[in-house]
Amino acid sequence: MWRQPKTVWSIAFACVISFMGIGLVDPILKPIADELGAGPSQVSLLFTSYLAVMGVAMLGTGWVSSRVGAKRTLLIGLALIIVGAALAGSQDSVxxxxxxxxxxxxxxxxxxxxxxxxxxGAASGSVKQAIILYEAALGVGIATGPLLGGWLGGISWRWPFYGVAVLMALAFIATVTTLPATPPAATPTSLGAPLRALGHRGLLTVGVTSLLYNFGFFTLLAFTPFPLAMGAHEIGFIFFGWGVLLAVTSVFVAPLVQRRFGTMAGIVGALLGFAVILAVMAVATESKTLLVVCVVLAGAFLGVNNTLITETVMKVAPVERGVASAAYSFVRFSGGAIAPWLAGTLGERSVHLPFWVGSGAVFAAVLVLLTARSIIGALDHEDDHGAEPVASRVEAEALTVGDA
Known part of the structure; x- marks a missing residue:
């Protein structure tokens, strides 16, 4: 898995920096609220606007990428992140x-x-190994994001935003210099392709499962800093521990769980474990010690779930992987956009309520997923856990040859 073309490593590095942006904001939510005179529901909109636009924009990513090529699409995305992060840190209002x-x-x-x-497409080895590598980048980025955010946030809440802009500039340079030119697709993807892909029952079911699961995930991420009521450094270290456990389990534990119990059982077990942790947090919200322990332990269940469910998305529908990824992300980020605002609003009434709602939503995600158990279970019995579209093989060959 670790013997990859430099194409893969350059993108993985950029992924680490990109995913830093998710957790990096966590330690500064309360400082922003205190300095700008905002409540939890207002500050949570930092997540809502980010995720809402991301979810809708996912529908057009394939349309753009197939017309300008993967490299240009990645560079456009990185440039927008640099500008958005830098200007966000320069604002004087929520x-x-x-x-x-x-x-x-x-x-x-x-x-x-x-x-x-x-x-x-470009990785050497199996699809499973490539996804584990992607999830490892996600885990490292999410783990180091809060740590960096806590360190920079201890100086000023503005500095984490500027930090993202600088790191993304480095990722931009790495992508320019190491990623080979990728031509537009021979057959451009239509804007409606992701929505049509959701007509496949397996992909839609996994997407709705993730939509519900994201209510729990972003309740943990966006609301927990408020009942913890700690400084940026302390919050950063707590979520660093959470992210480290997420990264370790996504790379090393998830494959073991899949081999021992199967994909379906692995996802269900991880979701149920996370639902229980959120319920414990709802009961014992006043105990900061218990909240800290639950946040860190949640990383283990989230790491297993993220790897297994991402692999399932890439293989459960007979469509190109870029289309599947866009369709799935559109659905799941809808939940991610609503969840932070809902958690902040409910938290202004009762600090227990957001965790109860998050736990209930994750449990509902399990019930939804079980409706497609025959479809998902069948992946464990197929070669490479599912089909590999011709377009993906062509893309893989083109990227690998270009890299060589």
Missing amino acids: GGIVAFRALWGLGNALFIATALATIV
Whole structure:
């Protein structure tokens, strides 16, 4: 898995920096609220605008990438992130930060959907290994994001935004210099392709499952800093521990769980474990010690779930992987966009309520997923866990030859 073309490593590095942006904001949510006089529901809009724009924009990523090529799409996405992050850090109101977080989300949409398809297409080895590598980049980025955010946020809440802009500039340079030119697709993807892909029952079911699961995920991410009521450094270290456990389990534990219990059982077990943790957090919200332990332990279940469900998305529908990724991300980020705002609004009434709602949503995700158990279970019995579209093989050959 670790013997990859430099194409894969350059994209993986950019993915690490990109995913830093998710957790990097966490330690500074309360400082932003305190300095700008905003409540949890207002500050949570930093996540909502980012994820809402990202989800809708996912529908057009394939259309753009197939016409200008993967490399140009990645560079456009990175450039938008740089501008959005830098301008967000320069604002004096929550509304201004929210607006430029939306621009950041647009850039992330172009980057993430294209990056996943590019890594899967260009990587040597199996699809499973490529996805584990992608999830490792996700885990490292999410783990180091809060740590960097806490360190920079201890100076000023503005510095984490500027930090992302600088790191993304480095990722931009790495992508320019190491990724070979990728021509437009022979057959451009239509704007409606992701929506048509959702007509496949397996892909739609997994997407809705992730939509519901994201209510729990972003409740943990966007609301927990408020009942913890700690400084940026402390929050950064807590979510660093969470991210490290997420990264380790996504790379090393998820494959073991899949081999021992199967894909379906692995996802269901991880989701149920996460639902229980959120329920414990709902009961014991006043205990900061228990909240910290639950946040860190949640990383283990999220790491297993992320790897297994991402692999399932890439293989459950007979469509090109870029289209599958865009369709899936559109659905799941809808939940991600609503969840932070809902958690912040509910949290202003009761600090227990967001965790109860998050736990219930994750449990509902399990019930939805079980409706497609025969489709998902069949993946474990197929070669390479599913079909590999011809277009993906051609893309893989083109990228590998270009890299050589």
